[in-house]
Amino acid sequence: MSTPTPAKWGLRTLAFGYLGLLLLAPVGMIFYKTFEHGLGPPIEAMTSPDALHAIWLTLLMVAVAVPLNTVFGVGCALLLVRHKWKGNAVLDGIINLPFAISPIVVGLSLFLLYGTDGWFGPTLSEWGIQVLFSTPGMILASVFVSLPFVVRETVPVLQEIGTEQEQAASTLGANAWQTFWRVTLPAIRWGVAYGVVLTTARVLGEFGAVTIVSGSISGETETLPLFVAKAFEQFNEEAAYAGAIVLALLALTTLLLMSVGGRKAKAQGGPIPITGDAAISTSTTKEGS
């Protein structure tokens, strides 16, 4: 059925108008605001010691949380798909939890465990380990909020590829590790890569959970999103906008990778994972209809 032209234009106007007002115009505006007075001010704002430290700390979060959740994610996906177990449904539910929990609640939960009156806080501080208001706590928060992505993206691809090639490899004498590295991992690599991109995006931008556990100390426990919020609250708009631009550019890169990754994963035969926080897998890469 081809929609009659007036209806088609009406729908187009509504769709583009909504996207334009809600997404494009605000993001465009922030680029304009940042570069209103040229490249100098934002670059200067981003090369201050606090800003550089915030960037470094944000990258550190990614460097620790993403590999942890990737190894966990692939292992867990293998267990869920290849090994039937009564507990799988429960595991599956628990893995989805971080999608549905407010980041503030995540922060509170870590505060309760590792704070000075927390379950583990006193013991750990006796051992000289400071978790809250320092890097370990922030890493725990990042791991919590980004935990589901790799599992969610790997499971459908793993289901799709089946086990024939793996069986062939083991018939030919490959051991489990060889089969995994030479057969399984190459077959699921785009699904995993897509999950890694989503995990990275989430860790880069995490605000609510990190804000509770970090204490947001400038130059010490301040990630880039915290830096942006604080700069704005202190009326240092230039720094806030410059930081936001750095994060927005990272987000746009992510978006590009998501779009490419989704297409590759589809070409590989997996269900098409264009996903956000809630991991709705859809076939959005199909052009036309």
Place this chain on the structure above:
Amino acid sequence: MEGHPATLTTNAPPRAGIRLPGLGVGLGRGLVVLYLSLMVMLPLAAVVAESTSGGLGAFWDSVTGAQSMAALKLTVICSLIVVAINAVFGTIIAWVLVRDEFPGKGAVNALIDLPFALPTIVAGLTLLTLYGSDSPFGLDIAFTRVAIVVALCFITLPFVTRAVQPLLMEMDQQMEEAATSLGAGGFTVFRRIIFPNLLPGILAGVLLAFARALGEYGSLILISGNIPFDTEVSSVFIRSQIESGNVAGASAVSVVLLAISLTLLIAVSLFARMGARR
């Protein structure tokens, strides 16, 4: 909804192929359970334990306190308005992306995921720049409830669209053609044929968007003004309680949010299972 997370364990292939390499299955399972317990379950258990640390009476008082109730009500009502708006616009956008042809469609399609990729604090800041006191349109909605709705619309925009798109693609257009040739008008075709087919996707998207909206924090703190009894949502209320040292009260409200989210999550997975069976 095919490929939805909740359906993943339903059709596992027969037990063959590689097992966890190197590690025994039991060991692997133990590690997974340990990781999930340390990272997710223990922290959440601490929240639940803390919420009732003063007894059930104290829990109830914290939740039903005037400021906490005002925040909860505001959060739920705003979230409901937001999912209603995005149910309509999300479906329209999905329709345009699947059934319409125009140059730059791929770019628009990729743009839908922007709210998932953009850090929430940046989302709040961008909206404040355009619709705050310096608005070039002269539209100042900063520190009002309208601002909360706009920010949440931004954050939850992709859910319905991404849930409806695959259903639209799979839909058999012959049904619509048959209806049209039998004399049904455009609206009738939509109401009797298209809408019922898209409904499961719309509902799933709405539930996920609602769960997300309930807990949102980062995009709201700059633009909502966080005024108690007026524009303070639950997550901001929890934060203020933590800062003023009322951790038990913060935990009580957190448990309420957790309970709502969990119910929604279970509803989504039941939906997905029903959809998969059909």
